Amino acid sequence: MAQRPIESCGVIGDLHSVALVAMDGTIDWCCLPQFDSPSVFATLLDETKGGYFKLSPEQTGTNRQMYMPETNVLLTRFLRTEGVGEVIDFMPVRDDRERHSKAVMHEIVRIARAIRGAVRFRLECLPAFNFARTPHRATVTDGGVLFETETDRIVLLGPGPWHIQEGKASVQFTLQPGETAEFALRYVTKDDGDGLKAPIEGERWMNETLAYWRGWLSQCRYEGRWRENVLRSALTLKLLTHHPTGAIVAAPTCSLPEEIGGERNWDYRYTWVRDAAFTVFVLIRLGFTEEATAFIAWLAERIHEQDGAQGPLNTMYSIDGSSELTEYTLDNLAGYRNSRPVRVGNAASNQLQLDIYGEMMDAIYLSDKHVAPISYDLWERIVGVLNWVAKNWEQPDDGLWEVRSERQNFVYSKLQCWVALDRGLRLAASRSLPLDRDRLEKERDRIFASIMKHGWDPKQQSFVQSYESTSLDASSLMMPVVMFIAPKDPRMLSTLDRTMEKLVSDNLVYRYQLDGELATKDGLTGHEGTFSMCTFWLVDALARAERLEEARFIFEKMLTYGNHLGLYSEEISSTGGALGNFPQAFTHLGLISAALHLDEKLRR
Secondary structure (H helix, E strand, O other): OOOOOHHHEEEEEOOOOEEEEEOOOEEEEEEOOOOOOOEEEEOOOOOOOOOEEEEEEOOOOEEEEEEOOOOOOEEEEEEOOOOEEEEEEEOOOOOHHHHHOOOOOEEEEEEEEEEEOOEEEEEEEEOOHHHHOOOOEEEEEOOEEEEEOOOOEEEEEOOOOOEEEOOEEEEEEEEOOOOEEEEEEEEEOOOOOHHHHOOOOHHHHHHHHHHHHHHHHOOOOOOOOOHHHHHHHHHHHHHOEOOOOOOEOOOOOEOOOOOOOOOOOOEOOOEEHHHHHHHHHHHHHHOOOHHHHHHHHHHHHHOOOOOOOOOOOOOEEOOOOOOOOOOEEOOOOOOHHHOOOOEEOOHHHHOOOOOHHHHHHHHHHHHHHHOOOOOHHHHHHHHHHHHHHHHHOOOOEOOOOOOOOOOEOEHHHHHHHHHHHHHHHHHHHHHOOOOOHHHHHHHHHHHHHHHHHHOEEOOOOEEOOEOOOOOOEHHHHHOOOOOOOOOOOHHHHHHHHHHHHHOEEOOEEOOEOOOOOOOOOOOOOOOOOEEHHHHHHHHHHHHHOOOHHHHHHHHHHHHOOOOOOOOOOOEEOOOOOEEOOOOOHHHHHHHHHHHHHHHHHHHO
């Protein structure tokens, strides 16, 4: 199996995990039973050992891929001289009772069809359990093949006759026009005998899954110019939510590189407070409220009383709420196009990132305002958070970008500490909740004055990355978004101009300066691509500054960097290819936010 471009896949999921499906019918990546479980298929990280699951015609030809309208059910079409075939891929989304249960059945359903002419299909399934570290046995059973290790097992159900060779199962079959063949790859526990025998009901499960996605999407209030792009991004964000807990992952993959051959390879299959809070923010604006309620409940359980340097929240958590995310390398995997090390876990979980408190409070404030009032018990926890922020905002931290060098007084971190106190004060005022307003107002205003004095470089006429540097940072574009400064304030307008001069390449935006005399030292070697979220921040900032023609052109151009299905990775290379984990929540929520604000400005 050859490693294909990162962006060549579609994504399907069941609100517990996802699978990436390439245009040739190969599932290149899947972790079961949930996002942060060890991989079962990981060809993306090693083309020889990673494991894969392929279903496609034997003949070569042209392939096309699309989603069934307004769903996450994927249709791959195979156009051949001999005939036309299709494969429908989805992960069934069960009813609410089942989706809340940890015992829910996790499976990938693949339905092959012949549309025109006789189509000869071939299916190959070679799992590689535990990131290809655990060997397995493959045996033919009633109705399919069982793949089993000492701790895990999956069953592949479907019509035979099956051929087994060195742990791989394969089958060949020919379909006449109008005929179908259904297959289900099902994760089963050791004591789950029913999962091995439950029949495949592909058509029924497909119809139920189509109905679920369309029913969910019908809540969307957006009717603007970029509805199709916004709906696809919303569906993608929903795929990254874990229904039983309310957790939201940053991306479903790990160690896809920010530089081909480089070391900037991270595991994003976890819940960052920041990313999840931003996701809740945009989903609320679109009209989706269930996700906000679930995430706020999940978040409330994470807040604890702590007066130490780490604070009352960790930067990130596993789906089940654990903060033990020890980072280690998988030396048995070659990495995507030899980009090593391949990392699992994330050492940034031990970092101090003060900005998370602002993003958390903004999400809680908006949820209280637009979804449902928060409880008094949660308010008591929030007061503890606000008091901690008021006491600790002057600390240097590791920052939004999780640099692996020395801590600094990052301007964005101070900005979000200001947001935390500001939203806390607003929430208390709107609900008449008890709070030491005088003290927190004083600290909020001290943060404002500190940023204006130490985060502003009069020589460059720009806000900078930290008090210790003169490097530019795209996160300064968020200042008017969070209502810290007016969009047309001279300081903001000149910062916008400097950003366009220093951080923009062909309308794409770098996070911060990595080259030149103002270079940021982030503790890593090599470089990275432009950061797609930052490009959407630029669109938003330009729109707020009434530079609508520029904003719209950059936005429209940015849309061309999505893949054939409208999915986006974290970064973009100098040649326009996708870099980083895929699909990336940050990018999709940035697209939605920019589309909403730009559309509103253009309507006016």
